[in-house]
Amino acid sequence: MSRGEVWFDALRAGALPLANLPPSVRAADGTIGVHPARLVAVVPDAQNRFARARSGELGIDEGLAIARAVDEAPGAVLAIVDVPGQAFGLREEMIGIHRALAAALDAYARKRRAGHTVLALVVGRAISGAFLAHGLQASWIGALNDPGIEVHVMSEPSVARVTRMTREEITRIAQIVPATARDIERFASLGAIDELFAIADPNDPSAQELARVRAALAAALDDPAVAARTPRSRLDAPAAVVTRALSREVRARLRASWDG
Amino acid sequence: MIETLEIVNQGGAPIARRAHIGVVASGNCELLIEPTSEPFATVRIRTSVRGYEDAWRAVVARFFERHPIAARIEIDDFGATPAVVALRLEQAIEDAT
Amino acid sequence: MITRTSFAELDARERVRLLLDPGTFRELIDPFERVRSPYLAEQNVVAQSDDGVVVGRGTIGGTSAVIVATDGRYLGGSIGEIGGAKIAGALECAADACARGVLTRAAIVFDTGGIRLQEANLGILAIAEICDAIVALRAYTPVVAVIAGRIGVYGGMGIAASLCSAAIMTEGARWGLNGPDVVEEEAGLAELDARDRPLVWRATGGRRRHAQGQAETLVLDDVDAIRIALHALAAREPHAHRIAPELSIDPGLDLPAFDRALRERYG
Numbered sequence A: 001m002s003r004g005e006v007w008f009d010a011l012r013a014g015a016l017p018l019a020n021l022p023p024s025v026r027a028a029d030g031t032i033g034v035h036p037a038r039l040v041a042v043v044p045d046a047q048n049r050f051a052r053a054r055s056g057e058l059g060i061d062e063g064l065a066i067a068r069a070v071d072e073a074p075g076a077v078l079a080i081v082d083v084p085g086q087a088f089g090l091r092e093e094m095i096g097i098h099r100a101l102a103a104a105l106d107a108y109a110r111k112r113r114a115g116h117t118v119l120a121l122v123v124g125r126a127i128s129g130a131f132l133a134h135g136l137q138a139s140w141i142g143a144l145n146d147p148g149i150e151v152h153v154m155s156e157p158s159v160a161r162v163t164r165m166t167r168e169e170i171t172r173i174a175q176i177v178p179a180t181a182r183d184i185e186r187f188a189s190l191g192a193i194d195e196l197f198a199i200a201d202p203n204d205p206s207a208q209e210l211a212r213v214r215a216a217l218a219a220a221l222d223d224p225a226v227a228a229r230t231p232r233s234r235l236d237a238p239a240a241v242v243t244r245a246l247s248r249e250v251r252a253r254l255r256a257s258w259d260g
Numbered sequence B: 001m002i003e004t005l006e007i008v009n010q011g012g013a014p015i016a017r018r019a020h021i022g023v024v025a026s027g028n029c030e031l032l033i034e035p036t037s038e039p040f041a042t043v044r045i046r047t048s049v050r051g052y053e054d055a056w057r058a059v060v061a062r063f064f065e066r067h068p069i070a071a072r073i074e075i076d077d078f079g080a081t082p083a084v085v086a087l088r089l090e091q092a093i094e095d096a097t
Numbered sequence C: 001m002i003t004r005t006s007f008a009e010l011d012a013r014e015r016v017r018l019l020l021d022p023g024t025f026r027e028l029i030d031p032f033e034r035v036r037s038p039y040l041a042e043q044n045v046v047a048q049s050d051d052g053v054v055v056g057r058g059t060i061g062g063t064s065a066v067i068v069a070t071d072g073r074y075l076g077g078s079i080g081e082i083g084g085a086k087i088a089g090a091l092e093c094a095a096d097a098c099a100r101g102v103l104t105r106a107a108i109v110f111d112t113g114g115i116r117l118q119e120a121n122l123g124i125l126a127i128a129e130i131c132d133a134i135v136a137l138r139a140y141t142p143v144v145a146v147i148a149g150r151i152g153v154y155g156g157m158g159i160a161a162s163l164c165s166a167a168i169m170t171e172g173a174r175w176g177l178n179g180p181d182v183v184e185e186e187a188g189l190a191e192l193d194a195r196d197r198p199l200v201w202r203a204t205g206g207r208r209r210h211a212q213g214q215a216e217t218l219v220l221d222d223v224d225a226i227r228i229a230l231h232a233l234a235a236r237e238p239h240a241h242r243i244a245p246e247l248s249i250d251p252g253l254d255l256p257a258f259d260r261a262l263r264e265r266y267g
Helices: A003-012 A060-071 A090-095 A097-113 A128-133 A156-163 A167-176 A184-188 A207-222 A231-236 A238-243 A245-257 B053-066 B082-096 C012-019 C081-099 C120-137 C156-163 C180-187 C197-204 C206-211 C223-234 C255-266
Strands: A025-032 A035-042 A076-083 A118-127 A140-144 A150-152 A195-197 B003-010 B019-022 B028-034 B040-047 B072-078 C026-028 C053-060 C063-070 C105-110 C143-147 C166-170 C217-219
Touching: A003 A025, A003 A035, A003 A076, A003 A118, A003 A207, A025 A060, A025 A076, A025 A207, A035 A060, A035 A207, A060 A097, A076 A097, A076 A128, A090 A097, A090 C197, A097 A118, A097 A128, A097 C120, A097 C156, A118 A128, A118 A207, A128 C120, A128 C156, A140 A184, A140 A207, A150 A184, A150 C120, A156 A167, A156 C180, A184 A195, A195 A207, A231 A238, A231 A245, A231 C120, A238 A245, A245 C026, A245 C081, B003 B053, B019 B082, B028 B082, B040 B053, B053 B082, B072 B082, C012 C053, C012 C063, C012 C105, C012 C223, C053 C081, C053 C105, C053 C223, C063 C081, C081 C105, C081 C120, C105 C156, C105 C223, C120 C156, C143 C156, C143 C223, C166 C206, C166 C223, C197 C206, C206 C217, C217 C223
Parallel strands: A035 A076, A076 A118, A118 A140, A118 A150, A140 A195, B040 B072, C063 C105, C105 C143, C143 C166, C166 C217
Antiparallel strands: A025 A035, B003 B040, B019 B028, B028 B072, C026 C053, C053 C063
16 A cells, blocks of 8 residues: 555545545545544556556546545545656646646645635655645645655656756755755755654554644644645745745845835 | 856946846856946856856956946856857947947 | 737747836846845856846736746746745735735746756745635736747646636647656656657647647737737636636546547657
8 A cells, every 4th residue: 555545544534435536536524633624645546547647646637536526525625645746648748737737736725715724744755746736735734754755846867867967966966955855854944844743654653643643633723823824824934934035035025116 | 166257347437227138048148237336347257167267358358448338247157158248248238328 | 011029039028028018017126136046056057137037017908917927048947936936926916916906917928847956845835836826816817828938838837827817829839747858757768759849849839739728829929919819818807717627537538549549640
């Protein structure tokens, strides 16, 4: 079982998965604390009709299925994030995978803007367009503090090809520019992670560890300040005030000169 | 690493207005020129191609021979040839006077 | 005599200036403010003084407007921290103005390969903010995507463009998620030969996107044609939005038929 599936099963706590979705997208109406919440995860499907989306990637069907599951959610939504990336294929590009991922992203953003809290829990890889469409529109993002977590925008071989840097250079740069690193701690240093959880074995969380994660999710759902957030609110996180000072300064300058 | 060069040229007439030319793209450069209250011209060059200080000094010197101005100039370079740099400087002075 | 001015050959600043009403362009955070990326020098890349993004205020058909544009010539029009914040911040300001009752028209001129790899996760966070800002703003006024540059739009910005209320494309522009080089690197040469330019354009070019209904308007690479199309779309009433209505999972795409057509057409 993929990590996404492990955590989906653990957190749904017996709630029945919805039936009308492709096998690669799992959703269930569970309970977190006192709150009903729809859990949504993407999992590998060896039989996926799109060959490039068989390892848990976000493809055409996945993007559209997430959009439908989120749109039809009765209240809060929890995105369980373990996505190795988007599906890379000519077929996907021709059909328009950008649109399918946009449909998922749009559903999360509209759900949040309609007043429903959207949470994300990063339990595995959170990569590029897939993370953008499934996770990054959340009002609150938690993550396992684990070396198996990867957050980045492109695989190392592709980065090497596009930037013409060697693997050694890419590793060296990651030490100097934390935004180019791939580990969760340096991603958290950008102010985008609300809580990190130490879990001994992320493939088999203990009851105590699960209870801690559930309590944090419930606290986020309880908090009206979380419900009022947008992605831009991440700029107010204590870490972001330092590491994203330029993002804040640019906005201040725009506001100051907007009306001439 | 990026190399930064500073060249100062004595004396000259003020320019009328600031101007912005070019782009930081391969074989090209971006140039900002602004009026200054100082009685001389400064040129600050940032380039990703190291080791061409003499060539930069030569192209800048030729420019100031033709246009003895007082101004603050910044060049952000991505491997522009001396001919391209000379062209950008001429375009900038045309817009700035 | 009819003369055409190529939009694709213009730089980002000229594109914004010419799409706004004549004489109304005013740039915010212009190159002389020198808000430059501090992350590039270590990576042997020279920072451009506008970080490759132009934010222009002015009017569209006499109504207050903002147009933002990425500069495809600088690092592939890629989105780093500053450029990303300029786009998100401008759209946020426009939505704030609309909320105060000052209708503000909006357009984004996309010419970008997506996230700037040298700033990686700062880019993806910025694009998440850009996407949310588009969703917020388009409730007040259409946010129009103009995809008419040499690069087109890929990556996270390809997703952002899909969130816009309408898109204008030229035949020479492309719109997708994964650029051809990345598809080839990730999926292999058998999946796609990135050097096969005719195939890349047939697969993701403006003609196809228009035929699919993804791009509202297909126009000539001509400044006047694009401005006229933009002013018409930007002045429409905001409408309830459904992303990607042309795609559907249920009953679903007929993939075998799609693949047969693919083979017939492209060997």
